[in-house]
Amino acid sequence: xxxxxxxxxxxxxxxxxxxxxxxxxxxxxxxxxxxxxxxxxxxxxxxxxxxxxxxxxxxxxxxxxxxxxxxxxxxxxxxxxxxxxxxxxxxxxxxxxxxxxxxxxxxxxxxxxxxxxxxxxxxxxxxxxxxxxxxxxxxxxxxxxxxxxxxxxxxxxxxxxxxxxxxxxxxxxxxxxxxxxxxxxxxxxxxxxxxxxxxxxxxxxxxxxxxxxxxxxxxxxxxxxxxxxxxxxxxxxxxxxxxxxxxxxxxxxxxxxxxxxxxxxxxxxxxxxxxxxxxxxxxxxxxxxxxxxxxxxxxxxxxxxxxxxxxxxxxxxxxxxxxxxxxxxxxxxxxxxxxxxxxxxxxxxxxxxxxxxxxxxxxxxxxxxxxxxxxxxxxxxxxxxxxxxxxxxxxxxxxxxxxxxxxxxxxxxxxxxxxxxxxxxxxxxxxxxxxxxxxxxxxxxxxxxxxxxxxxxxxxxxxxxxxxxxxxxxxxxxxxxxxxxxxxxxxxxxxxxxxxxxxxxxxxxxxxxxxxxxxxxxxxxxxxxxxxxxxxxxxxxxxxxxxxxxxxxxxxxxxxxxxxxxxxxxxxxxxxxxxxxxxxxxxxxxxxxxxxxxxxxxxxxxxxxxxxxxxxxxxxxxxxxxxxxxxxxxx
Numbered sequence: 001x002x003x004x005x006x007x008x009x010x011x012x013x014x015x016x017x018x019x020x021x022x023x024x025x026x027x028x029x030x031x032x033x034x035x036x037x038x039x040x041x042x043x044x045x046x047x048x049x050x051x052x053x054x055x056x057x058x059x060x061x062x063x064x065x066x067x068x069x070x071x072x073x074x075x076x077x078x079x080x081x082x083x084x085x086x087x088x089x090x091x092x093x094x095x096x097x098x099x100x101x102x103x104x105x106x107x108x109x110x111x112x113x114x115x116x117x118x119x120x121x122x123x124x125x126x127x128x129x130x131x132x133x134x135x136x137x138x139x140x141x142x143x144x145x146x147x148x149x150x151x152x153x154x155x156x157x158x159x160x161x162x163x164x165x166x167x168x169x170x171x172x173x174x175x176x177x178x179x180x181x182x183x184x185x186x187x188x189x190x191x192x193x194x195x196x197x198x199x200x201x202x203x204x205x206x207x208x209x210x211x212x213x214x215x216x217x218x219x220x221x222x223x224x225x226x227x228x229x230x231x232x233x234x235x236x237x238x239x240x241x242x243x244x245x246x247x248x249x250x251x252x253x254x255x256x257x258x259x260x261x262x263x264x265x266x267x268x269x270x271x272x273x274x275x276x277x278x279x280x281x282x283x284x285x286x287x288x289x290x291x292x293x294x295x296x297x298x299x300x301x302x303x304x305x306x307x308x309x310x311x312x313x314x315x316x317x318x319x320x321x322x323x324x325x326x327x328x329x330x331x332x333x334x335x336x337x338x339x340x341x342x343x344x345x346x347x348x349x350x351x352x353x354x355x356x357x358x359x360x361x362x363x364x365x366x367x368x369x370x371x372x373x374x375x376x377x378x379x380x381x382x383x384x385x386x387x388x389x390x391x392x393x394x395x396x397x398x399x400x401x402x403x404x405x406x407x408x409x410x411x412x413x414x415x416x417x418x419x420x421x422x423x424x425x426x427x428x429x430x431x432x433x434x435x436x437x438x439x440x441x442x443x444x445x446x447x448x449x450x451x452x453x454x455x456x457x458x459x460x461x462x463x464x465x466x467x468x469x470x471x472x473x474x475x476x477x478x479x480x481x482x483x484x485x486x487x488x489x490x491x492x493x494x495x496x497x498x499x500x501x502x503x504x505x506x507x508x509x510x511x512x513x514x515x516x517x518x519x520x521x522x523x524x525x526x527x528x529x530x531x532x533x534x535x536x537x538x539x540x541x542x543x544x545x546x547x548x549x550x551x552x553x554x555x556x557x558x559x560x561x562x563x564x565x566x567x568x569x570x571x572x573x574x575x576x577x578x579x580x581x582x583x584x585x586x587x588x589x590x591x592x593x594x595x596x597x598x599x600x601x602x603x604x605x606x607x608x609x610x611x612x613x614x615x616x617x618x619x620x621x622x623x624x625x626x627x628x629x630x631x632x633x634x635x
Contacts, residue, residue, distance in 0.1 A: 019055030043346030044206035050371030052154035072140020074360035080445025082133035098136035163188035169216035211348035223322030233314035372608035457614035467594030483576035507601030512618035517561035
């Protein structure tokens, strides 16, 4: 972590100095804002935390509930989400508190005693090398706490306004400034019924499956229900079931159950298969009680016992998958001719079963995608056409998730295969396990692959770095910082600060990398020179990092190009964290791990949301310049 750039400051380095433009939080919402976020769920807070880093962007976030979340419902945190949390500097805190999901066990009916269950399989939860982070489980409210703290400590000192319900959203496409008007109604007892009006440049609805923002722009969730009721409960229980601290998928003659161990070493979540619903029946019509859930779980786990002592939270739901065809307010016939002003994210535009653990995770990735785009447009760095890519990218990958979830949920609700009347019925437990293993990358959050677009290049030069697939997230690897010999993860340079990362991997000699640095520093066509605002640090928009093939002790830091030792801040201090070598001591050579061409080297261009935008030869100066010229605005 870097700090003291603009002068020595004692105390917690996570607490940034308040920007001169930061305004004290008041009870009343502001009348005009750049971005109004509706909803303090995971999607809304991810977006708010990103925008809080930019004090020149006025952001307001409102929430219908009267205060912060106390007890979460979506608590599984995928590996990819942990990578994102690292960008907000609280991944280590999550790791310390969370329950780590290391292995998954599978149970089926005992062939000798079909009324009892036996373990038939055990697999790693995620494959080796998939991420530097594990899959963990933590109360969703704690994730909210970390985001809220990040926002409070940001230069803009952003805090939510609670007890606000959206009454109306209207857009005036002809308005040049603040074209969105939102009427809010206060719900707290002291001000109940009082109305407030906020005018915004952009509005983002992160207000859940019953989204008022979605309804206001005429979008609909479309899909179907599996007509299957499930119960879920967090319990403190005494049991002799041996895998209660493993993630366990149980298929029994009495139904199916999923065990998710929780943080603290005692709490456990149980997803319990309940009744099949009629074609037009809703789960609320069944009147399923907590006692019903407990009794069903006890029956499924036989011959093991389950004595429930305390239930902090429980619910009943029906499985369904629904999605919107578009995530903004621009009608299909106006696409490309009109700029979007209202967006929806998270459950407001896609819902699915909790079995794959992707609800919260996927929602946060929605707004991690949108946040840097909004900031880039509002700060005058990029053309507004950049905003069209949000719906284009996220709707497509959400549909892929919906398709996966539909099949996964169906298999999970099927009975274990058994022979009845000479015909095989249900799902083979071994096939169920294989399906889990085959789709492990999807459940780890690594299934997203953006197609070529305005901000994602073609795979013309992909062979130069086969392990850095264009359109997927940047897969970090260990490296050694040359300045001090410190082992670090290269991907952890990608913070949630709106900057592009340029990772330049040197070839067999330094000539290609040196020439790239000269181009970026001196050429009038250089993206660094064209798109970095005057008066800002040279890496304010493009953060160049170099990775050499030699051991760190064999490299002369003083002989590096000036762009790799930039002078920054009000004192003109040098940044020594730009140059790296492979971690040869631990046999973790990033060139081998990620298939980087040793002879030619490669330039890996990474977006502010940690997804790979391009892989280019080091000498492809024109291609690099042309790529950014498609959507960035000259300084």
